[in-house]
Amino acid sequence: MAMENVNDMLIVTEAPHARGKSTTSSIMLDVIVALIPTLIAGIIVFGFRSLALTAVCMVSAVAFEWAWCKILKKPSSIGDFSAALTGLLLALNLPVTMPYWMAICGSLFAIIVVKQFFGGIGHNFMNPALAARAFLLTSWAQAMTTWAVPFSKTSIFSSADAVTSATPLVQLAQSVDATSSATAVAESTANLPSYLDLFLGNIGGCIGEVSALAILIGAAYLLARRVISIRIPGTYILTVAVLTFVFGGKDGFFTGDALYHVLSGGLLIGAFFMATDYVTTPYTKKGQIIFGVGCGVLTSVIRLYGGYPEGVSYSILLMNVLSPLIERYTVPKKFGAVKTGKGGAN
Amino acid sequence: MRLKGKNIFGLATFKGGIHPDDMKAATCKKPIVDLPASREMVYPLQQSLGVPAVPCVQVGDRVLMGQKIAEAGGFVSAHIHSAVSGIVTAIEPRMTVSGIKMNSIIIENDGLDELCDIIKPKDWRDMSPKEIVEVVREAGVVGLGGATFPTHIKLSPPEGKKVEYVIINGAECEPYLTSDHRAMLETPEEIIEGLKIMLKVFGLKTGYIGIEVNKPDAIEKMAEYAEKEKDVEIRVVALKTKYPQGSEKHLIKAVTGREVPSGKLPVDVGTVVDNIDTCAAIARVFMYGTPLLKRIVTVSGDCVQNPSNFRVRIGTNVQDVIEKCGGFIKPAAKVIIGGPMMGVAISDVDIPIIKGSAGILGFSADAVAKKKVQNCLRCGRCAEGCPMNLLPNALKDAVLLEDMEKLNKLGVMDCIQCGSCTYVCPAEQTPLQYIRTGKAKLIKARQEAKK
Numbered sequence: 001m002a003m004e005n006v007n008d009m010l011i012v013t014e015a016p017h018a019r020g021k022s023t024t025s026s027i028m029l030d031v032i033v034a035l036i037p038t039l040i041a042g043i044i045v046f047g048f049r050s051l052a053l054t055a056v057c058m059v060s061a062v063a064f065e066w067a068w069c070k071i072l073k074k075p076s077s078i079g080d081f082s083a084a085l086t087g088l089l090l091a092l093n094l095p096v097t098m099p100y101w102m103a104i105c106g107s108l109f110a111i112i113v114v115k116q117f118f119g120g121i122g123h124n125f126m127n128p129a130l131a132a133r134a135f136l137l138t139s140w141a142q143a144m145t146t147w148a149v150p151f152s153k154t155s156i157f158s159s160a161d162a163v164t165s166a167t168p169l170v171q172l173a174q175s176v177d178a179t180s181s182a183t184a185v186a187e188s189t190a191n192l193p194s195y196l197d198l199f200l201g202n203i204g205g206c207i208g209e210v211s212a213l214a215i216l217i218g219a220a221y222l223l224a225r226r227v228i229s230i231r232i233p234g235t236y237i238l239t240v241a242v243l244t245f246v247f248g249g250k251d252g253f254f255t256g257d258a259l260y261h262v263l264s265g266g267l268l269i270g271a272f273f274m275a276t277d278y279v280t281t282p283y284t285k286k287g288q289i290i291f292g293v294g295c296g297v298l299t300s301v302i303r304l305y306g307g308y309p310e311g312v313s314y315s316i317l318l319m320n321v322l323s324p325l326i327e328r329y330t331v332p333k334k335f336g337a338v339k340t341g342k343g344g345a346n
Numbered sequence: 347m348r349l350k351g352k353n354i355f356g357l358a359t360f361k362g363g364i365h366p367d368d369m370k371a372a373t374c375k376k377p378i379v380d381l382p383a384s385r386e387m388v389y390p391l392q393q394s395l396g397v398p399a400v401p402c403v404q405v406g407d408r409v410l411m412g413q414k415i416a417e418a419g420g421f422v423s424a425h426i427h428s429a430v431s432g433i434v435t436a437i438e439p440r441m442t443v444s445g446i447k448m449n450s451i452i453i454e455n456d457g458l459d460e461l462c463d464i465i466k467p468k469d470w471r472d473m474s475p476k477e478i479v480e481v482v483r484e485a486g487v488v489g490l491g492g493a494t495f496p497t498h499i500k501l502s503p504p505e506g507k508k509v510e511y512v513i514i515n516g517a518e519c520e521p522y523l524t525s526d527h528r529a530m531l532e533t534p535e536e537i538i539e540g541l542k543i544m545l546k547v548f549g550l551k552t553g554y555i556g557i558e559v560n561k562p563d564a565i566e567k568m569a570e571y572a573e574k575e576k577d578v579e580i581r582v583v584a585l586k587t588k589y590p591q592g593s594e595k596h597l598i599k600a601v602t603g604r605e606v607p608s609g610k611l612p613v614d615v616g617t618v619v620d621n622i623d624t625c626a627a628i629a630r631v632f633m634y635g636t637p638l639l640k641r642i643v644t645v646s647g648d649c650v651q652n653p654s655n656f657r658v659r660i661g662t663n664v665q666d667v668i669e670k671c672g673g674f675i676k677p678a679a680k681v682i683i684g685g686p687m688m689g690v691a692i693s694d695v696d697i698p699i700i701k702g703s704a705g706i707l708g709f710s711a712d713a714v715a716k717k718k719v720q721n722c723l724r725c726g727r728c729a730e731g732c733p734m735n736l737l738p739n740a741l742k743d744a745v746l747l748e749d750m751e752k753l754n755k756l757g758v759m760d761c762i763q764c765g766s767c768t769y770v771c772p773a774e775q776t777p778l779q780y781i782r783t784g785k786a787k788l789i790k791a792r793q794e795a796k797k
Contacts, residue, residue, distance in 0.1 A: 003674075003695055005677050005678060006677070006681070006695055010679065010681055011680040013691055014776070014778070015687060016778070017687075018366055019769060020772070023773075024773050121720070122721030122722050331756065332735050334735045335734040336595065336607050
């Protein structure tokens with residue numbers, strides 16, 4: 001008995017038949033949108049070369065992803081926007097004076113070596129943009145630590161004549177360094193940017209790390225859209241604040257400038273946009289808290305006692321590698337699990 | 347209003363869960379309409395959880411409306427009654443909702459609706475708990491929420507187990523379905539009566555009705571009727587709107603704060619849960635003397651011209667029900683019996699409504715377009731949505747690796763198959779499908795280990 005308007009072959013699949021609205025590409029787009037204020041802040045502070053560098057990174061990252069899929073005869077994955085996001089994050093982690101060709105090398109490393117060699121989206125064990133940043137820092141240390149003075153208008157075509165400065169964290173490290181001469185300490189201390197400069201972005205540094213305000217606007221958007229939870233960034237930032245307050249002062253314990261540490265360097269962009277990367281961080285709630293605290297401890301140790309003035313990217317990369325182990329030991333207690341006696345479905 | 351919210355931070359609920367669009371607007375204002383029976387009524391012998399029923403009529407017999415046509419085949423089983431009067435024309439395999447042919451009693455409806463003489467109102471107040479349970483068993487009542495667990499078993503707790511909470515499930519958390527919502531608005535007195543009968547069985551003075559707050563009119567109506575009761579106290583519990591709030595274990599958690607231990611039953615924490623329509627069915631057995639002959643079915647979905655709520659006689663053909671809503675206005679690519687989260691997609695619409703058929707949903711090809719499966723992002727949404735607090739993506743990996751020890755450790759048998767993990771997955775993965783496979787594999791491995 002046939003019925004009108006019923007397909008000859010009805011689709012039979014397992015339940016559930018309904019699907020949520022979130023997709024991989026909608027999530028990636030949300031993160032890209034959340035980074036727009038940060039990019040705009042970078043353009044205001046460092047000029048249009050920031051935009052040009054960002055475009056170079058994004059286009060090259062997408063091109064490498066496309067080419068990889070083409071060569072391996074796999075369906076193109078550029079539509080999920082994850083390669084574009086990697087390019088954007090990489091650019092925001094570079095100094096504005098970075099030569100374009102070096103940035104392209106960074107994209108190549110991020111997409112091909114870190115991501116595709118391990119199986120593409122979902123399979124990389126390190127954050128591609130951060131791993132690429134570490135790769136560039138090792139390869140071209142000079143170029144990666146040349147910081148343009150804010151509002152000095154670096155030329156889009158040549159960065160050779162850029163006016164350079166130190167980042168606030170370098171200055172802070174000098175100001176509390178016991179081995180520096182008294183005059184050097186006094187000079188560094190006097191030159192430290194104000195909290196307001198740190199908050200708005202009137203400082204030297206990578207394109208995406210200078211304006212705390214812009215990063216927080218993006219972070220609020222991601223939290224409101226429930227793309228990220230506060231667990232990792234919250235514990236990360238709190239840990240850094242506590243540890244730098246306790247151990248970071250030059251006049252003994254509990255005299256450190258926690259606010260300065262939180263606002264400067266890559267901590268905010270790292271905590272909200274890198275340490276929240278799904279693929280390379282634990283997905284268990286407890287694991288996320290351990291991950292955030294771990295990042296905070298490592299960052300504080302590197303900043304206060306290490307050779308580098310900045311430790312955010314290495315901290316996150318190290319914790320990325322630990323994620324599978326953290327997940328293994330943070331399996332949540334299931335509903336109905338009994339504390340004593342024998343339980344389990346038998 | 348006697349409302350009861352357990353959680354001091356807000357409404358009573360549980361941890362985890364998801365928030366699908368409820369899609370109930372299409373039918374929640376549509377009063378329940380009585381539907382005429384089909385010319386040919388089909389009664390598959392498996393209509394409840396447990397063993398199939400055994401026919402007690404023969405081909406050629408004339409049966410009356412309300413007459414028992416099949417006997418329970420065991421303890422976990424239920425009688426089946428004819429919802430029409432007519433002639434038994436065949437007992438043969440027919441297509442069912444589960445996609446396989448199953449032995450069924452076919453009755454040619456004579457349209458006279460001649461009532462069986464055993465149908466007489468009964469006064470439960472004079473009966474002992476045992477007698478009440480026997481009447482319910484005789485009436486073939488099963489859980490109408492979808493699980494079709496025989497109700498008389500729920501009403502007979504094992505020796506030594508004391509029931510302290512009787513909870514009526516008005517959560518109706520499945521999207522699209524509004525049959526329980528309409529029943530609460532239209533027949534609140536039957537629901538209250540049914541609850542009172544259950545309280546009498548367990549010797550209790552307080553009963554609970556849990557309703558999601560997306561049905562404020564139902565909460566108000568039930569509270570108004572609960573207020574009238576003097577002998578017993580009936581508390582209406584406002585529940586947070588969240589899927590799967592209507593899951594038995596999660597409703598118990600929300601109302602009582604108790605957690606049913608892994609592998610145990612609600613009765614192990616002193617609770618019994620019954621669905622709204624089941625509760626009303628119990629009441630009707632006594633008020634009018636009728637066994638379970640009808641159930642409420644919501645017909646909805648983007649292909650349906652006039653989404654409706656029907657009181658359908660069990661055995662009616664699904665096509666006849668769809669025709670009564672004006673048929674499908676565009677080609678249906680998928681037809682679901684039940685809700686979109688836990689319902690069953692059928693391959694053929696020429697099947698009967700059975701006791702567990704809560705809804706008929708027709709969807710066009712656009713609405714059910716399948717998207718490409720992408721790599722897992724490890725975003726953790728499946729774990730966050732899991733009401734059992736399991737790790738669906740880790741379970742999936744364990745299934746692929748056939749790691750039985752890990753499957754067991756991660757609690758594969760605790761999965762209630764609500765589908766929240768698959769619903770929320772942004773990469774279009776289907777963790778639940780793997781988990782079902784994992785359950786089957788683990789059961790098989792355990793059986794082999796026993797040999």
